[in-house]
Amino acid sequence: MSTLASSELAQLWVYLAESPLLGLTLTVWVYLGAVAVYRASGQHSLANPVALSITVLALLLYALGIPYQRYFDGAQFIHFLLGPATVALALPLWEQRHMLTRKAPAVLAGVLVGSAVATGSAWCLAQWLGASHTTVASLAPKSVTTPVAMAIAEQIGGLPSLTAALVVCTGVVGAIMAPWLLRSFVRECPDSVGVALGSVAHGIGTARALQWGSSSGAYAALAMGISAVASSVLLPLVWRLFA
Amino acid sequence: MLLALATLLLCQLLGQWLAAVCGWSVPGPVVGLVLLWLVLLVRPTWATALQPTAHGLLGHLSLLFVPAGVGVVQHVQRLGQEALAIGLALVVSTALGLLASAWTTRWVLRRHREDA
Numbered sequence: 001m002s003t004l005a006s007s008e009l010a011q012l013w014v015y016l017a018e019s020p021l022l023g024l025t026l027t028v029w030v031y032l033g034a035v036a037v038y039r040a041s042g043q044h045s046l047a048n049p050v051a052l053s054i055t056v057l058a059l060l061l062y063a064l065g066i067p068y069q070r071y072f073d074g075a076q077f078i079h080f081l082l083g084p085a086t087v088a089l090a091l092p093l094w095e096q097r098h099m100l101t102r103k104a105p106a107v108l109a110g111v112l113v114g115s116a117v118a119t120g121s122a123w124c125l126a127q128w129l130g131a132s133h134t135t136v137a138s139l140a141p142k143s144v145t146t147p148v149a150m151a152i153a154e155q156i157g158g159l160p161s162l163t164a165a166l167v168v169c170t171g172v173v174g175a176i177m178a179p180w181l182l183r184s185f186v187r188e189c190p191d192s193v194g195v196a197l198g199s200v201a202h203g204i205g206t207a208r209a210l211q212w213g214s215s216s217g218a219y220a221a222l223a224m225g226i227s228a229v230a231s232s233v234l235l236p237l238v239w240r241l242f243a
Numbered sequence: 244m245l246l247a248l249a250t251l252l253l254c255q256l257l258g259q260w261l262a263a264v265c266g267w268s269v270p271g272p273v274v275g276l277v278l279l280w281l282v283l284l285v286r287p288t289w290a291t292a293l294q295p296t297a298h299g300l301l302g303h304l305s306l307l308f309v310p311a312g313v314g315v316v317q318h319v320q321r322l323g324q325e326a327l328a329i330g331l332a333l334v335v336s337t338a339l340g341l342l343a344s345a346w347t348t349r350w351v352l353r354r355h356r357e358d359a
Contacts, residue, residue: 023310027306027309027310027313028306030309031305031306031309049305050305050308050309050312053306053309053312054309054312054313054315057309057313058313058315058316061313061316062316068313068314068316068317071310071313072310072313072314075309075310075313076310078306078307078309078310079307079310079311081300081307082272082307082308082311083255083271083272083275084248084251084252084255084272084300085300085301085304085307086255086270086272086273086275086276087251087254087255087258087272087275087276087279088251088279088293088296088297088300088301089276089301090254090276090277090279090280090283090297091279091283091290091293091294091297091298091301092301093276093280094280094283094284094290095290103352103355105351105355106348106351106352106355107348109347109348109351110344110345110347110348110351111344113343113344113347114340114341114343114344114345114347115340115344117336117339117340117343117344118336118337118339118340118341118343118344119336119340120336121332121335121336121339121340122332122333122335122336123332125328125331125332125335125336126328126329126332129327129328129331129332130325130328131325131328131329131332132321132325134321135321135325135328135329139329139332139333142333143337143340146307146308146311146312147270147272147307148270148272148273150311151270151271151272151273152270155270159318160311160314161311161312161314161315161317161318162314162315162318162321162322164308164311164312164314164315165312165314165315165318166329166333167308168308168312169333170333170337173333173334173337174337174341177334177337177338177341178341181338181341181342182341182342182345185345185346185349188349189345189348189349189352189353191348191352192344192345192346192348192349192352193345195344195345195348196340196341196342196344196345196348197341199340199344200337200340200341200344201337201341203304203305223344225276228273228276229269229273229276229277232269232270232273233269
């Protein structure tokens, strides 16, 4: 009797594991759990919900023996929304257009220098330390918001999924380092901290900048948007010249 | 909400098409972003209709990164072999980028203020 029940259970599991619904449902629930942990930790930057969700889901796939391709069959419905979400970034950018025109030179200079230094130094360092061509191509766009970074990586011969993980790491590292690295800037010129976090640590940095006030948060969102547009235009061109 | 989503999708589609036809290296969704921004410049009232959907989508932006991020399981071997290069390049470049960007922004803002 018990053997019958367990074989039925096994059959049910095989059926569930084959269905795309499993990957989709797991992703949403694990993410909701990660957000709850992040809130409970007092929004501690080390408890970043994206990093937490990826770790838990990777371990789950490993434990349940589900290949990534089968997981992605379901999760792709969430992944697909990155495109329309990128287009939707036009709204906050449009809402801040007056600030953009008023302080344009400072924001533009900060974004261009920050992105160039972050991208250039990562590129040179990784190559110098002996990373493969594919790894360098996946690492180069890591300061840009994920959907755009993945598209750039695909274009210059990197691995979009590796880029996605590296982008998240960069955001978390930037959000953790900024408070002590930019201590003197936080006191004297909080706007510059916003620009730095948005252009180097994208959305995760923007969330951190918001904690210093809505002004540095707005600068960060703006910097993130400009860096996304500028990097997607310039990085593939520069890559073609030097790589 | 459906109309807003349809607008976002249409901008993305046009962006992707434009990028492909013109042979630009810019990702289609970014061209779509610029297109929507230009549309709002001409028709500012449309922003109110788009806002709830856009902010709803952007409010859960982090969730959308998860499926691609889980793809890291395919690269465990590469990450193990090149851990030092990747880790060091990532941390050092992020620190340098933050400092360079904050310093530049503060410098230009101060010069701007002195001029005014």
